[in-house]
Amino acid sequence: MTEAPTLTRERPSFAEIFAAHYPAMVRLAGLLGADDPEDIAQEAFARLHQRLARLRDDAAAVPYLRSIVCNLTRNRIRHLRLTRLRKPEPPPPERSGEQAFLIAERHRDLLAAVDRLPRRQREALVLRYWLDLSEREIADAMGVTTGSVKSHTSRAIAALGRSLQESSDD
Amino acid sequence: MIENDLREALRDRASTYETSPHAWLGVQQRVRRTRRMRWAALAAVPVATAAVIAGVPLVLSHGGADSATTGARTAPATGASPERQDAYQTQTAEHPPIGETLALVNPDDGRIMRLWFSRMPQQKGLDQPVAPDAPKYDVLCWAVQSALRGGSVAGCPMDDDPRHSGEYAWYVGGTAGKWPRADTAISYGVARAPVAKVQAVAKDGTLLPGTIYRPEGAPATVWAVTYPARAQVRAFQFSDADGKILVRMTPSKRSDELTSAKPVEPAVDLRGGLTARLYEDGTLAWLNHDEVVVGTEIMATGESLKDAIPSDWHFGRGHWFGIAPAGTARIELTLKDGRRVSADAIPDPWHRGFTLYSAPYEHAGDVYAEGYSIVCYDAEGKQTTRVDESAHPPLWTDAPIATPARPTASGPDRPGTPVTDQTGTTATGQTGPSSADQAGTSTPDQAGTSTPDQPETPSRR
Numbered sequence: 028m029t030e031a032p033t034l035t036r037e038r039p040s041f042a043e044i045f046a047a048h049y050p051a052m053v054r055l056a057g058l059l060g061a062d063d064p065e066d067i068a069q070e071a072f073a074r075l076h077q078r079l080a081r082l083r084d085d086a087a088a089v090p091y092l093r094s095i096v097c098n099l100t101r102n103r104i105r106h107l108r109l110t111r112l113r114k115p116e117p118p119p120p121e122r123s124g125e126q127a128f129l130i131a132e133r134h135r136d137l138l139a140a141v142d143r144l145p146r147r148q149r150e151a152l153v154l155r156y157w158l159d160l161s162e163r164e165i166a167d168a169m170g171v172t173t174g175s176v177k178s179h180t181s182r183a184i185a186a187l188g189r190s191l192q193e194s195s196d197d
Numbered sequence: 198m199i200e201n202d203l204r205e206a207l208r209d210r211a212s213t214y215e216t217s218p219h220a221w222l223g224v225q226q227r228v229r230r231t232r233r234m235r236w237a238a239l240a241a242v243p244v245a246t247a248a249v250i251a252g253v254p255l256v257l258s259h260g261g262a263d264s265a266t267t268g269a270r271t272a273p274a275t276g277a278s279p280e281r282q283d284a285y286q287t288q289t290a291e292h293p294p295i296g297e298t299l300a301l302v303n304p305d306d307g308r309i310m311r312l313w314f315s316r317m318p319q320q321k322g323l324d325q326p327v328a329p330d331a332p333k334y335d336v337l338c339w340a341v342q343s344a345l346r347g348g349s350v351a352g353c354p355m356d357d358d359p360r361h362s363g364e365y366a367w368y369v370g371g372t373a374g375k376w377p378r379a380d381t382a383i384s385y386g387v388a389r390a391p392v393a394k395v396q397a398v399a400k401d402g403t404l405l406p407g408t409i410y411r412p413e414g415a416p417a418t419v420w421a422v423t424y425p426a427r428a429q430v431r432a433f434q435f436s437d438a439d440g441k442i443l444v445r446m447t448p449s450k451r452s453d454e455l456t457s458a459k460p461v462e463p464a465v466d467l468r469g470g471l472t473a474r475l476y477e478d479g480t481l482a483w484l485n486h487d488e489v490v491v492g493t494e495i496m497a498t499g500e501s502l503k504d505a506i507p508s509d510w511h512f513g514r515g516h517w518f519g520i521a522p523a524g525t526a527r528i529e530l531t532l533k534d535g536r537r538v539s540a541d542a543i544p545d546p547w548h549r550g551f552t553l554y555s556a557p558y559e560h561a562g563d564v565y566a567e568g569y570s571i572v573c574y575d576a577e578g579k580q581t582t583r584v585d586e587s588a589h590p591p592l593w594t595d596a597p598i599a600t601p602a603r604p605t606a607s608g609p610d611r612p613g614t615p616v617t618d619q620t621g622t623t624a625t626g627q628t629g630p631s632s633a634d635q636a637g638t639s640t641p642d643q644a645g646t647s648t649p650d651q652p653e654t655p656s657r658r
Contacts, residue, residue, distance in 0.1 A: 040407065040408060042406075043406070045221060045224065049216060049224075053214050053216050054212075054214045057213075058207055064214055065216065065220060069223045069224045069227055070227060077228075134202070137203065138210060157207040157208065157211060
């Protein structure tokens with residue numbers, strides 16, 4: 028036979044998107060402070076599945092996932108604050124033991140300072156310095172303007188600097 | 198620079214977040230749950246209306262059709278509650294896996310099905326012994342479970358031509374042909390290099406993406422496509438990593454009719470909203486208002502079933518239904534949470550010695566995993582039969598759900614790679630993959646499997 032005509036534009040399947048991006052979404056949720064990053068990531072993919080056919084193009088799936096992870100993590104942290112009446116910092120997520128300990132030692136002060144940042148500033152930093160997103164992409168993920176992204180990022184960096192300075196003074 | 202330290206710190210912390218091997222299952226379960234919730238919202242009004250008309254209690258909860266695949270072309274291993282023999286274990290003891298065993302989610306009921314390659318000697322026929330010098334081939338074995346009965350069944354079918362010479366991919370099994378038809382079906386089979394992509398071709402030409410799995414250590418890849426039954430898939434299309442279509446395969450045509458036998462008059466409109474129809478070949482079908490078959494049974498033809506089948510039941514498409522012993526006037530289902538569904542039973546009009554019933558039913562949980570009881574009452578309200586169905590928790594839940602192979606770069610150059618039409622044979626003048634390429638095994642061991650769907654006939658009890 029001859030090649031069959033392609034009748035529809037080919038898009039990556041849901042399974043392929045999952046295979047390619049699930050670990051990253053778990054990590055994003057974890058870095059944003061989710062107490063159960065996998066729960067957040069799985070829910071994000073379930074929502075993507077609902078919406079996949081309506082996304083404007085292939086490239087929209089991952090930004091959509093990122094924004095859902097941000098929203099769900101934000102909601103989760105808010106929920107924990109309200110229901111557990113505890114300090115704003117989310118509980119430390121589960122990590123592999125020895126490796127986590129070594130990393131905690133190496134970056135203890137810096138990561139502790141990140142954990143203390145207001146959630147918007149933390150989101151902006153993680154999206155900027157871990158995912159290397161542009162301000163436009165960060166704005167889309169956070170649901171804010173690019174001006175807000177600039178503001179959150181600069182304030183976060185300044186806050187980290189102050190925090191590290193205080194740590195070194197101690 | 199704090200920015201550089203921050204990048205490193207975030208990267209290091211990110212590397213500590215581990216992902217569960219069950220993540221894919223978790224996502225699929227959430228997807229299914231979302232679908233059920235949306236369906237329930239849509240269905241609540243008509244179901245409630247039906248309940249009022251039928252005069253039976255309504256339980257707004259969810260259940261799925263029994264998706265058991267209960268037979269095999271080659272002798273399958275079976276396991277059943279309460280012993281819960283594991284057919285996968287039984288089958289792999291005899292036919293050990295070559296490489297990793299895949300665990301996929303059966304979209305019909307959300308339970309896990311398993312696929313693995315095993316090397317088997319060729320058997321010319323089921324009635325012939327295996328010759329000592331019989332050539333061996335790698336075949337794709339499968340194991341599925343029955344949510345309704347809690348059992349499992351496995352098989353290692355081999356084709357008449359287990360070499361599959363010249364074929365890039367072939368069909369092994371699926372759920373598309375089973376009755377009752379499920380909303381979502383899965384088809385799967387074996388693929389060889391350089392196949393990197395599979396798509397189902399719907400009746401209207403839409404391409405539905407599938408998945409290629411590369412079980413570690415296995416002699417070939419496995420393809421699988423999950424698709425809505427309404428798509429009426431007509432073919433499966435296989436491409437290489439560059440998107441070049443290698444082959445388009447048309448599965449053998451399956452009948453759209455449940456049976457070719459004539460119906461036995463009359464059909465029975467049951468109070469719970471279903472219609473029961475018996476056919477001359479012994480097929481008993483339950484149909485909903487849209488004439489969609491929601492359940493089937495195969496009855497022995499001619500003889501009375503008064504003692505042979507005391508009771509049988511099904512859950513599917515918003516109904517609980519089945520047959521009960523003669524003399525039953527009312528039958529009641531009690532769920533683990535104490536909720537009850539009741540149905541009036543009526544004598545079968547074909548004088549076969551049983552009664553029929555149906556009732557609207559939905560259940561938010563997994564009724565099979567929870568267990569339930571069924572009690573029959575006669576016209577005086579006296580209990581005549583009681584069945585306490587034990588819980589049938591899903592099998593193989595500890596098996597990591599297969600993660601799809603990530604798209605890879607194009608494989609080795611294969612000049613003259615043929616384009617074959619597997620609806621027939623390799624096109625004239627073209628050759629498929631060489632024998633040495635087949636499934637990565639050395640001759641005479643070749644990957645090969647049988648072609649029919651896993652058995653899709655209604656279960657017989």
